[in-house]
Amino acid sequence: MFFCFALIILASPAAFTDARCDFLAVFNFGASSSDTGGFKAAFPPQRPPYGMTYFGKPVGRASDGRLVIDFIAQGLGLPFLSPYLQSIGSNFTHGANFASSSATILLPNTSLFVIGTSPFYLTVQVNQMKEFRTRVLEISPQGNYLPPKDMTFNKSLYIFDIGQNDFTGMLATVGLEGVKKYFPQMISQLTEKIKMIYNELGGRTFIVFNLGPVGCFPAFLYYLQPHNTSDLDMYGCAISYNNLVLEYNKMLKDRITQTRNQLSDATLVYVDTHAVKLDLFQHPKDHGLVYGTRACCGYGDGEYNYSKEVSCGDTKVIDGKNVTAAACKDPENYVSWDGVHTTDAANKLIALGVLNGSFSDPIFPFSKFCDLKPVG
Numbered sequence: 001m002f003f004c005f006a007l008i009i010l011a012s013p014a015a016f017t018d019a020r021c022d023f024l025a026v027f028n029f030g031a032s033s034s035d036t037g038g039f040k041a042a043f044p045p046q047r048p049p050y051g052m053t054y055f056g057k058p059v060g061r062a063s064d065g066r067l068v069i070d071f072i073a074q075g076l077g078l079p080f081l082s083p084y085l086q087s088i089g090s091n092f093t094h095g096a097n098f099a100s101s102s103a104t105i106l107l108p109n110t111s112l113f114v115i116g117t118s119p120f121y122l123t124v125q126v127n128q129m130k131e132f133r134t135r136v137l138e139i140s141p142q143g144n145y146l147p148p149k150d151m152t153f154n155k156s157l158y159i160f161d162i163g164q165n166d167f168t169g170m171l172a173t174v175g176l177e178g179v180k181k182y183f184p185q186m187i188s189q190l191t192e193k194i195k196m197i198y199n200e201l202g203g204r205t206f207i208v209f210n211l212g213p214v215g216c217f218p219a220f221l222y223y224l225q226p227h228n229t230s231d232l233d234m235y236g237c238a239i240s241y242n243n244l245v246l247e248y249n250k251m252l253k254d255r256i257t258q259t260r261n262q263l264s265d266a267t268l269v270y271v272d273t274h275a276v277k278l279d280l281f282q283h284p285k286d287h288g289l290v291y292g293t294r295a296c297c298g299y300g301d302g303e304y305n306y307s308k309e310v311s312c313g314d315t316k317v318i319d320g321k322n323v324t325a326a327a328c329k330d331p332e333n334y335v336s337w338d339g340v341h342t343t344d345a346a347n348k349l350i351a352l353g354v355l356n357g358s359f360s361d362p363i364f365p366f367s368k369f370c371d372l373k374p375v376g
């Protein structure tokens with residue numbers, strides 16, 4: 001599928017003085033793909049070259065620069081979302097970010113200190129959201145770092161970008177068929193949280209991202225080696241993984257539709273970010289990129305430039321030599337940053353796809369609700 005984003009950005013000059021946006025705040029729930037520093041606030045920091053392209057240093061984002069949620073905030077004319085867990089320098093006037101790297105939807109089965117799963121799984125993130133609202137409504141005088149008490153929680157966007165770690169984490173332990181058994185549980189948990197925010201917190205606008213094409217990520221392709229080439233499609237993506245993601249996404253979409261019918265005055269949007277990402281991996285050149293299934297920051301130089309021995313930013317002694325998984329010189333040419341996460345360049349394209357609205361069900365052009373600012 002080919003899509004062209006070049007045209008969408010556009011707010012008239014007047015919009016800068018007179019910006020209109022129906023959403024006063026954004027509250028985000030997710031994992032590393034949308035974590036703007038929550039995990040970093042609680043656990044050991046990242047190493048360079050994370051953050052190299054935009055921030056010039058590691059800032060807790062799993063990319064060389066900005067994340068999709070950063071570009072969305074920018075498009076809406078809002079500052080980057082402060083992580084709820086960040087106690088120094090945060091400003092929650094326009095929302096908060098509850099995302100935590102490696103977070104899952106389901107209760108993690110193990111500890112961060114064993115295999116790296118975040119304890120801040122979806123239920124904890126939503127509890128933090130409740131506490132956030134309770135405190136905002138309690139505190140007086142309010143100060144200029146909190147959102148206004150009135151009208152905020154029902155005039156906010158609630159964004160969910162979570163589930164990939166459940167999927168990939170369980171693949172390792174229970175395999176493709178095993179993962180499937182957890183789909184209904186994952187999806188129920190997610191829709192229950194949406195209903196809870198609707199019923200208890202007054203949320204009315206919900207945006208749910210589906211799962212990306214895991215079978216195109218360099219890290220997972222690496223783990224599949226040596227190849228069963230009959231499982232690779234013409235773009236070099238793993239068919240079995242991607243088919244399973246499609247099954248999950250279909251089930252998610254159906255449940256979102258059902259849930260929408262139960263929440264009368266709510267807007268509940270399913271966004272097919274999968275389609276946008278898949279197109280980037282399959283046709284990077286159509287979007288001004290060069291490399292699809294090859295990581296910018298990694299080790300090995302092979303087909304995927306990824307190795308489990310040394311991941312992005314790490315240094316290890318291999319065969320008596322110090323080796324470092326460093327970044328390529330041109331991250332702007334890559335879809336994949338470190339084998340698992342996407343680059344600043346790719347994230348911008350994904351955000352433009354989300355803001356455009358035509359990848360959403362129902363169609364949800366953000367320009368209908370806000371004067372969009374240029375993104376980039």
Ligand SMILES: *[C@@H]1O[C@H](CO)[C@@H](O)[C@H](O)[C@H]1NC(C)=O
Binds near residue numbers: 004007356
């Ligand atoms: C979304 O993108 C499509 C394809 O490029 C374009 O035709 C459409 O006008 C865009 N919609 C908005 C709201 O920008």
Ligand SMILES: *[C@@H]1O[C@H](CO)[C@@H](O)[C@H](O)[C@H]1NC(C)=O
Binds near residue numbers: 170
């Ligand atoms: C949790 O761990 C148990 C035993 O280690 C395993 O049988 C089960 O499948 C795991 N569940 C998930 C969701 O990973």
Ligand SMILES: *[C@@H]1O[C@H](CO)[C@@H](O)[C@H](O)[C@H]1NC(C)=O
Binds near residue numbers: 079091092093144145
């Ligand atoms: C927080 O951000 C808002 C809007 O961007 C700004 O008006 C306000 O002054 C900021 N508060 C602090 C304490 O910096």
Ligand SMILES: *[C@@H]1O[C@H](CO)[C@@H](O)[C@H](O)[C@H]1NC(C)=O
Binds near residue numbers: 154155202
């Ligand atoms: C949103 O909440 C405010 C404050 O609680 C209330 O006055 C207003 O009626 C609510 N609006 C909608 C559309 O629910």
Ligand SMILES: *[C@@H]1O[C@H](CO)[C@@H](O)[C@H](O)[C@H]1NC(C)=O
Binds near residue numbers: 230231
């Ligand atoms: C290779 O993959 C195909 C398609 O997923 C599968 O049917 C076949 O059993 C696999 N072969 C091996 C040796 O794993």
Ligand SMILES: *[C@@H]1O[C@H](CO)[C@@H](O)[C@H](O)[C@H]1NC(C)=O
Binds near residue numbers: 317322
């Ligand atoms: C690897 O680098 C570290 C730190 O720079 C150094 O202390 C160590 O001696 C080096 N090891 C080898 C085998 O070169």
Ligand SMILES: *[C@@H]1O[C@H](CO)[C@@H](O)[C@H](O)[C@H]1NC(C)=O
Binds near residue numbers: 298299300324327
């Ligand atoms: C692979 O990663 C290395 C950093 O370890 C980088 O210098 C190189 O440009 C990358 N190679 C390719 C082909 O992307």
